[in-house]
Amino acid sequence: MSKHIVFYILMFITTSFWAQMHEVGFFIGGGNYIGDIGNETYINPNQLGGGILYKRNINTRIALRAAFTRLSLSANDADSENAIRQLRNYSFTNTINELGIGMEFNYFNYDITYSEESHTPYLLFEIVAFNYNVVSAEVSPNNYEYKSKTSFAIPIGIGYKAKLFDKFAVAAEIKARYTFVDNLDYNNSSIQRLKFGNPDSNDWYVFSGVSLVYSFGRPSCYIPPTY
Template identity: 60%
Template sequence: MTSKAQINEVGLFVGGSNYIGDIGPEYYINPNNIMGGVIYKWNLNPRIALRGTFTLTNVSSDDADATNIARYNRGMRFTNSIKELALGVEFNYFEYNLDDYRKTHTPYLLVEFAAFNYNVVSRETAPYQYEYESKTAYAIPFGIGYKTKLVYDFAIALEIRARYTFEDDIDYNNNEINSLRFGNPDSNDWYILTGISLVYSFGRPPCYANPN
């Protein structure tokens, strides 16, 4: 008799997002907007899974919430929307297999590559009046999580994903427009996704099996 691990996982995740940059507070984990999306995983073996996610969220920040007195006195704020597609690898600290009661939970490390779409200011049409355009950029995401079996073929996970972007304009910073020239030009923006996922596992690999 053999026990075969399930190879596919599909599900939903919900939680919060926050931005780290030149506006507002500088807390690394401070969810202040709702985020959500879908997730798919393909388990190569009990230790490694390939995964893809699609995420929708807003990011926003306000100098009124800053602990830095210079930011507080400046009084800037912004809101932007983000659509993100990410592909990556999940490394389980312990072997993970919902069909084996000894292996139904584990912490994990996540490394990804992400493309995200957001809005930037294209030009100033009048004092403090702007036109916007869509922009696609890239981020190097990494994260940590903990997952455990919930019931039957369902599992739940708590996860924190950090996105280091190669951009400094998620907050509409624009060095070509005087009213939007602010902050540190040598420091790019981040956004953080914190939440829980619920996934359903199905399918069995043709070759992978654990003998008794």
């Protein structure tokens, strides 16, 4: 029994050792906001965004990742189908700088060195810290003072990745972020004009895009040991 345990431990260590392939790349796409202003469509990229990405494949099913994203968020009540929002006619633009770390869970085994394992859908779970602007004071009517603020979000995403050629791979991804704030749209309960919407509903934002990564490191994402 103990020999079997040792065997499986050694097999796990060996496969994990060979599984450590790295990926670096960039991504580009669009972002959209979900909240108290504008269109209420969940996936509606209307502002350009992008960033850089690093992944470390633990095995053929799991990859750790870190990404920096910069995107703009914009919404206009004129684009809403809600008559009350159209009459109110508010709009805003904000900029998000985001750092996220998390894990990808591949639905199929993924290894670009084997054609039969060179593509898969995946789930993405992350923890995100992001920086954005808020209204801090009203200097004069319709003239505001702004400051930078940092908060956190819990994202969940889905994607599909595939080998492009050689050591390059591409992916398409949609990530929704639930934030713990209600002022991405400059909502401010202490300023009458900026006091609007549902105070019990926090803002969301979504990023939809494509990425290109280059793989390097060990010869493959996973090499089964031979005994």
